[in-house]
Amino acid sequence: MNIQQKKKEILEAFTFRHAAKSFDPSKKISDEDFQFILETGRLSPSSVGFEPWKFLVLQNEELREKIREVSFGGQGQIPTASHLVVLLARKDARYDSKYVEYIYKNIKGFSEEAFKPIPVVYEDFQRNDFRILDNERTLIDWASKQTYLPLANMMTAAAQIGIDSCPMEGFNLDKVTRILKEADVLDDETYELSVMVAFGYRAEDPKHPQARRAIEEIVEWVM
Numbered sequence: 001m002n003i004q005q006k007k008k009e010i011l012e013a014f015t016f017r018h019a020a021k022s023f024d025p026s027k028k029i030s031d032e033d034f035q036f037i038l039e040t041g042r043l044s045p046s047s048v049g050f051e052p053w054k055f056l057v058l059q060n061e062e063l064r065e066k067i068r069e070v071s072f073g074g075q076g077q078i079p080t081a082s083h084l085v086v087l088l089a090r091k092d093a094r095y096d097s098k099y100v101e102y103i104y105k106n107i108k109g110f111s112e113e114a115f116k117p118i119p120v121v122y123e124d125f126q127r128n129d130f131r132i133l134d135n136e137r138t139l140i141d142w143a144s145k146q147t148y149l150p151l152a153n154m155m156t157a158a159a160q161i162g163i164d165s166c167p168m169e170g171f172n173l174d175k176v177t178r179i180l181k182e183a184d185v186l187d188d189e190t191y192e193l194s195v196m197v198a199f200g201y202r203a204e205d206p207k208h209p210q211a212r213r214a215i216e217e218i219v220e221w222v223m
Helices: 003-016 031-042 061-069 098-107 117-129 136-160 173-182
Strands: 053-058 083-090 164-168 191-200
Touching: 003 136, 031 053, 031 136, 053 061, 053 136, 061 173, 083 136, 098 117, 136 164, 136 191, 173 191
Parallel strands: none
Antiparallel strands: 053 083, 083 191, 164 191
């Protein structure tokens, strides 16, 4: 592997990526390419390995239109995107939940004996170290933060294969929640909306190049 070439390709992908305001509706992402994008989301890291997320891929045009009507930040993206993904955050990512037990026993393969100290360790982490258990909101917000890891990875992976994206927080949370509940695609006892992201092929090139602060302004070395 040529490391220098790989680094160049990765930086080119970051330079290529921009928040597309609309997509070319005639161009669709292939099933193979979109499965690749989703897989990079699935393989993303999460705090203490809880994976407190779910990805809803919304391809129903009627449902998308309802969401567009209550999304000031997705007017051009939602109707033209090849794929629209809603990232959901779990509400039950507590140390003592059945979900955490499932993750450790069924996904990670822990035995009953090996699992016993897990709730003890993570109660201390959630209650005292990060104060995640102060109230229901802090727990959900902690889980919601985790969804931004697969969000970023999916957008970067897409850019590396020439696919555009746009992350979106510009929507009314209560109204989109109600729309998804009425469509019977959201279990709001278990999940809460975190963020949306549209994928497709840009309708036009960005009018301005990326503008970012200098590396010296955002990085401080402590030796």
